[in-house]
Amino acid sequence: MFRATLKSLLARKVRLILSGLAVVLGVMFVSGAFVLTDTLGRSFDSVFADGFSEIDVNVAATPKVEVSEVEGEQTATPVPAAVVDRVKQVPGVASATGIVNADGARVIGSNGKVVTSFGPPQLGENWTGESELLQLREGRGPQADDEIVINKSLATAAKVQVGQKVGVLTAFESKKRDFTLVGILGYSGDRDSIGGLNEVFFTTPVAQRLMLGAPDAFSSITVRAADGVSNETLRDDVARTLGAEYEVKTGEQVAADASASLKEGLSFFNKILLGFAAVALLVGTFLILNTFSIIVAQRTRELALMRAIGASGRQIIGSVVLEAIAVGLIASVLGLAAGIGVGALLAFLFGKLAGGLTLAGIGVPAAAVIGSFAVGLVITVVAALLPALRASRIPPIAAMQDVATPDRPLTKVTIAGSVITGIGAVLLFLGLSGNASGQTLPTILGGVLFAFIGVALLTPLISRPVVSLLGAIFSWSVPGKLGRLNSGRNPRRTAITAAALMVGIALVTGVTVILDSAKGSISALAEDTIKAELVISGVQGGPRPPSFDPGVLDRAKALPGVQMVDGEYGDMAKLNGESTWVAASSDVASLRQIFGAKPTAGDIDRLSPTQMLVSSDTATSRGLSVGSTVNVQLTRGEARTYTVSGIYESSQLTNPVVLPVTAAKDFAIPQPIQGFIQLAPGTRVGDVQPQVETLLADSPEVSVADREAFIKQQTSQLDGLLTMIQILLALAIVIAVLGIINTLALSVLERTRELGLLRAIGLRRGQTMGMITVEAVVISVFGALLGVVVGTGLGAAVVEALKDEGITDLILPWGQMGVFLGLAAIIGVVAAVLPAIRAARINVLGAIAHD
């Protein structure tokens, strides 16, 4: 039996390669995701281990507001200079150095633009001399207040040289300040940067003032142990001396913590990639199922013969499953290898994008290997199981008869399909209506999966009318008519092939519907509500949003024709111990006049320095009313008590909490991050805009735009997201194309005699190719049509569920859908190329004599 299986495998290698390819691509995604995150994770480890290599023990103050990796860069609470002296007294300390080290030192390049970072912070630090790690390449360290040193990769990016004046924006000054570049430094091992990090070194007093906003304070203290004292002992000794107010850690701990928080972000990334792998594998499952069904159908005689000469049904199942295992194994190995390559490539690209992250060696974690084989094998075997069962039911008598497999009725499939689609719909409803008791995401995903499988099962029924309708377009020519008839010939096969394409197209359509609706709703709301003709803002590159000099606000207010100017500040803060986003407004009256907020209680038009406003949602969730007092801890300074003086109706455009502008000095970024300018009636935007531009000359991170441009810029992030999702889902579509090629190739093979006859009675080669192409186009357009319909349904359901979240308009991307259908037609043509050539080359004589 085993030998027979092996032989039949070899005889069908092309077909199996095609379906194997689907598994290879899916497995590639799985192993690639693991390899990528493992490699990046270890690279971060080594970057941080390196960055903290000169620290035996690190002393820092407990942060006042904890900030997660997703929310931004953690701002350290300053450590008073006196603590350095206390640490020096601890026995076993060889040296203790106060370090200033904070995000927000932005160098302006020779082109007048801020050098941006795509990930790593832009550190501003105090110069404490060269070390094993830090080595001056050129010049000297900063000695005067207007001198700086920057690292080599930053100097290269900014195109500046030693001796030049260089503009820098700092954490406490978003107005350009000029410094003389006196030195350029590099790192041990001839590196220009560690992990893409940009560093600016000032003299200690300047760094304290501009980066910490506190003279006589540091971000942390670096302690070196005397000979013979272990880091752990020293850490415990220092901790005991300083008390619970300070976090004392060894250098290794600091490195590990820093790395761990980045890896959290990575694991999220990993999950997303695995999600797309799942989609690819789902599509692959359809393809494998189809291939094995066809193989079994074609081997009916052979299998019946085996039954006739004594093979048991179980042995038949075994032989089909054995084939599946062989295909799954080979595909897993290839997929694993391809995934290692893809993971390495992505890690390389990521490293480049992040500004030169030095990659640790490419690693293949056990999870990648286990995941690849488990997924590859399980998917293949599961997909082959149904065809195997069908094979075992072939009666021995089929060997003697001419195989006339009647079209099995579609009743069972249709009932199963309806039930499964129903389950999917119920799950989706539960998930989307928020009744899934904490399991919202799994419920929704399960619903989508069931819906896909259910619709796939219903497809054979739908395929008859739809395919013949679609095919009618081509019926004007004989090859077109024949192609159309052929595509309706085996509804199950056509259906599964089309369903594979459906999955990819449906997901793309669904996501497009959701994002377009979100975009449209937000734009519409912003256009209806925001009463500001000009907006000051910038595009965020790294972890820190762009900010500008608050002085601009007053000067803009003084411009003729300007009625109201509002500068918006924001940060994470702790309200009664709970983290939340808070905003401050330079002119509170703007809340009503520019953002159209409606008061529900109290007065929302003014704020004293001890008052705050909250949104109606915040008031409800935190049990606040006018007159309530709230303890607020900002990033800097001591906690203070504010009294709620007004409540406004929540909307998409309002912040949960508004503090007086005096509080903004204790925000992580004590400068405005957005500015809104309302013009007096009759003032032309074009008259004011250039003047505001002039005011922003020293704040190159931001620019002024009219409202439409601002809204477009805000929603453009969604476009980027959409493009990324479309690219990832394209893989699922590629797999579906393999499926179409496979189905067509098999059809050509099965119909060799027919093709020969057609050629014999005068069908030209071109007409033959046309016939196959029409068949392919009909199948793929059918799949795309299903996908567009199912995707629109899913998208509309999600949009409906998000109505309360502010996505009020359902926007159907008709243009995109048209593109998908057109694309499907092209896909069909492309998929038909090889099978069509094969069909056209059929040897007429051989085909007619073919048995």
Next chain:
Amino acid sequence: MMDVPDQRGRRVLAETEEVDDVTATVGQQAQAAARANDVWKVYGSGEAQVIALRGVSAEFERGQFTAIMGPSGSGKSTLMHCLAGLDSVTRGTVAIGETTVTGLGDSGLTKLRRDKVGFIFQQFNLLPTLTAKENILLPLSIAGRKPDPAWYDTVIDTVGLRDRLDHRPAQLSGGQQQRVACARALVSRPEVIFADEPTGNLDSRSGAEVLNFLRNSVREHGQTIVMVTHDPTAAAYADRVVFLADGQIVSELIEPTADTVLDTMKKLDTPAEVGN
């Protein structure tokens, strides 16, 4: 695709210059619907060389029903395939009507088969997706021509399929399917119809129906038919029988009967007599 038809000759022979045109050369007439002139067909080369046809010359008159007979491997099917433009010849020329088949490219051959040749196969070879009527009209649709309504009616009535026109092949009996195939070959009024064992898959009654029908289309409508068969009864329906053995024409019968055909066949089956 590399099927080697079993008619390719049963012996491996060294090439020989001995050409013997024993019997069957009919006088050169412009009237001939199909013509083979000194046709050689050689498969393979060197040690594995097989000669299927060795200098066959034959003419098939317009309006005549010719049967080609011979034992397995005599080259009868190869001759028909070469005449019909389905296979190329190694040497010599083949012509259908005014058209020289030899040397035509794929598109020329396709056009020739479409416009000048009709086929009837042992396995019927109907398209399962098309109705009987659509199958019959297929060669005309491919060529983009409209059927001559009167002739179409005549053909349908002759084959007696009027009430079966909307049926698909799977709903027809073998005999009915073969009659559809005959109608398909006839409806475009080709120069010549080639029939390859048309009764091979039919019971004797259906076979007789088909053969009667073929003979009538020759007698009444002047159709030219060349039929390959190994069944003496079938051959007896023809006006003339040409016998092949070892790739050569060895004998010919005019106005044959089943008995005379059988006698000739018996003689051919005795190897001693071959090539004498």
